[in-house]
Amino acid sequence: MDHKKIYPKRSIAIAVLLLIVMLQTDVKAQLNxxxxxxxxxQYxxxxxxxxxxxxxxxxxxxxKQWSSIPGAPATQAISADYLLGRAAFGVNVYADQSGLLKSTRAVATYAYHIPLGQNNQKLNFGVSAGILTQRVPLDQVSGDAGDLSIARYNERQSYLDGDFxxxxxxxxxxxQFALPNLRSVFNQYNYYTVDRSIYFTAASYxxxxxxxxxxxxxxxxxxxxGVKGYTNILDxxxxxxxxxxxxxxxxxYHSTKSATFGFGLNKNTFSILAFYTTETAAINNYTNGNFELNLRLHLLNK
Structure with a gap:
């Protein structure tokens, strides 16, 4: 058996798999x-x-996805924010894993709130800065964890990033108006795939x-x-x-032909919300949506 022919083929296959998983992760994060x-x-x-x-x-x-499928996407996030006078400070950590690819993003935030008049009117500005890291957990690789394509992928540096x-x-x-992933605004030749979020607007009453x-x-x-390389999404x-x-x-209701339903219990110091989101029309034949649980603690309120 010619091992010289087998190993290059296996390396190419792993590299292709990593690319597919990375694309799926970004689609999942931006569309849902x-x-x-x-x-x-809303922070x-x-x-x-x-x-x-x-x-x-x-x-x-x-x-997590409602059905337990090996390699199914899973997301965890923790954030904290505190108002001090007119200024506010926050920390936002977001971790997402889909298949073999694990992405972790951590940012610190400074916001400023300007009172405008009655009815609690405010003009608010905020900026976040931090890093994003993408890795393949070696302990979850089924096969040759020492493959050079995996090692080279994990050797990549963490990226500076932020939001406004x-x-x-x-x-x-x-x-509201926001520009997430500011690195992509100033540098189009970076780690982002085509499905990155490029802007966010919202209005409510x-x-x-x-x-x-x-x-x-x-x-x-x-x-x-707005999502790069995809039809803009209306919620x-x-x-x-x-x-x-x-x-x-x-x-x-999301224009990706999916819907989210939520129920919550709110108290003075905490609240618990549960959500169910149906899958987008493109893949609803393969999975039955995802379940989300949110715990909010409201402390030090005067």
Missing amino acids: PLAAQYFQN LFNPAMAGIDEGLNINLNVR GTSYTSNNLSL KFDFGETINAISLEPKVVFR VGANLMLANNQLSFQGI
Whole structure:
């Protein structure tokens, strides 16, 4: 047997597999972002929303595919933000694994909130900076973990990256604009694939009904997201809050022909939300969607 012919073929196969997995990971992250970003933790996608609520806010997110398929995508995120006067500081760590590729992104955020008048009107600005690392866990490789193609992939440096965002908020109206993945804006020759997110816009308005324990609010929201190399995505949904904001029901339709449904319990110091998102039309014959759980701690509120 000619080993010189076999090893190059195996290296090429592994390299092709890594490329396919990397593309699938970016598609998953950009087409189906964490559902908590729409209403509960808007800081996930827009640094200007860090510190939009007083006190220390800590959010933990876990998302997995509903069916247990080997190599299925899994996402974990943790963020914390704290308002200090008009300035706010935050940390956002996002880890995603799909197949053999594991991506970890960690950024620190500074935001500034300018009061404009009555009804809690504010003009908000925020910027994040940090690093992104992509690796193949050697302990999960079935085959030759010492293959040079894997070693070369893992030898790559971490990349500097960041985000910029701005927003106008009041007790009822919210308008947002964000530029995620700033490295791709200034340098088109980098690690990003064609499916990177290039901008994010959102508009929502909260309607309040009733008083005290019977208070009800309904917040419709429209989000328009740009994705490089893919049709721009429109998200339309609403957040219904009942029993003085203690119960929440969310529904969002995505123009990728998928939908998100959520239910949550909200208390003074914590909230728990669960989401189910159906798969996009392109792959809904192969998997039955994903499940997401979000825990939010609201501390040090004066």
